[in-house]
Amino acid sequence: MQDVLNSIMETFLGPDGMIYIAGVAGVLLVAIGIPIILVKKSEPLDRITRERKGITLADAEGEQLSKHGDRNQKLAKYAQYLDPQDEEEMSKKRKMLVRAGYPHKDAVRTLQATQILLGVGLLALGAVYTLFLTTDETPFYHKVLFTMIPGLAGYYLPNYWVNKRVAKRQEDIQDGFPDALDLLLVCVEAGQSLDQSIIRVATEIEPSYPALAGEFLMVAQEIKAGKDKPDVLRSMADRCDIKDITSFVTVLIQSATFGTSIADALRVYAAEMRDKRVMRAEEKANVLPTKLTVGTMMFCVPPLLIILIGPSLHGIAEALSGNGGF
Incomplete structure (x- = not known):
């Protein structure tokens, strides 16, 4: 069957038929992939x-x-x-x-x-x-x-x-959450309400963290629609499924329940989030030498052994084969 297909392709496309088919397939893949690559969720401008x-x-x-x-x-x-x-x-x-x-x-x-x-x-x-x-x-x-x-x-x-x-x-939400908390704290301390601060944060962080901006915007829209604020915040924590967001929601709900200052709670929690981000960066930096060691063992040691031991083994093989042994 394969011979029949090859003969058909040679009849219509010549001896280079497979090359033409591969080229057309490559062009189709590029045509399909370019729109996917060019589609971006958010642009800075x-x-x-x-x-x-x-x-x-x-x-x-x-x-x-x-x-x-x-x-x-x-x-x-x-x-x-x-x-x-x-x-x-x-x-x-x-x-x-x-x-x-x-x-x-x-x-x-x-x-x-x-x-x-x-x-x-x-x-x-x-x-x-x-x-x-x-x-x-x-x-x-x-x-x-x-x-x-x-x-x-x-x-x-x-x-x-x-x-x-x-x-x-x-991962994107977790990376941008400390910056969003800092901006939210600035807005609250400037005299804005929590709802206005959330909208402002969503607008400002959209170019850098579009996923987190979308979550804050959804919270603001649901609050405007008349939903209960604790339920809206819990829905945000459920959508994100991140421990930092869940803890943040708990802090806001408890602050509203007990009547404490939201600015004070945000200040303490924002400092904690910055420390956790530094700790995550240090953890990745500490794991890096181990990963580099594995790459070094796989790609550097075998060529080095070939360079050092290869000539000796080649000389021993020639001595044993040429002289008929010792």
Whole structure:
């Protein structure tokens, strides 16, 4: 079968047919990858552009969500097949997607559709490879693996991508949280209320920490909508799933409950967060020599041994082979 395909390609494309096919595939991959690379969640100049147009951050977020909702209208007709029927599973997936930065209501449906399309598409590619590019001498279990592994990989890759997004987003939030606390403390001490301070912090940190800015903005919008402030703060802690955020929410709730100064609580907690960030940096710096040692052992020691011992071994081998031994 492979010989037949090669002869067909040589007939239509000449002897360099495989090179042409590889080139076209490379161009398609580049064409698909460039839009993904160019899409950025937030740019440093976005805020300046919005301020010139008189658009607030909340309006920009709402416009983005509405556009995404319009794109997913085509999936609404397949909702009964794509949405999980188990409420617990639905809640678990929705929470995972919210933590990954996909808060729109159709996120679970989009994830399910992506899994099905990738699974079926790669399964079809595996079947084509098995039917046309394997020989009769290929074992049967190899053919089954060639067919099934791409399909399984396509089905589970979206979940892997979402989990990586969750970890990356949590890391970004944790890195920017001490700076946000310092700015929040400055706003509170300047005389602004906590709600106004949260909105100002979300606006100011958006270019550097868009994920954390989005969380603060959601808190401000929910408070404006009339929700209870402790419930809103607990929802933020649940969405972020970070110990520092949970402790921060507990501090604010206790400060409001017992009537203590929010500025004093923020001052102490902000100093603690700065110390924890320094400790995390020192921990990474302390682990670095161990990682460098492993790399040195793997890439430096073998060539060094070859350079030092190789000539001696070569001389001994020539002496034993040329002179017939001692």
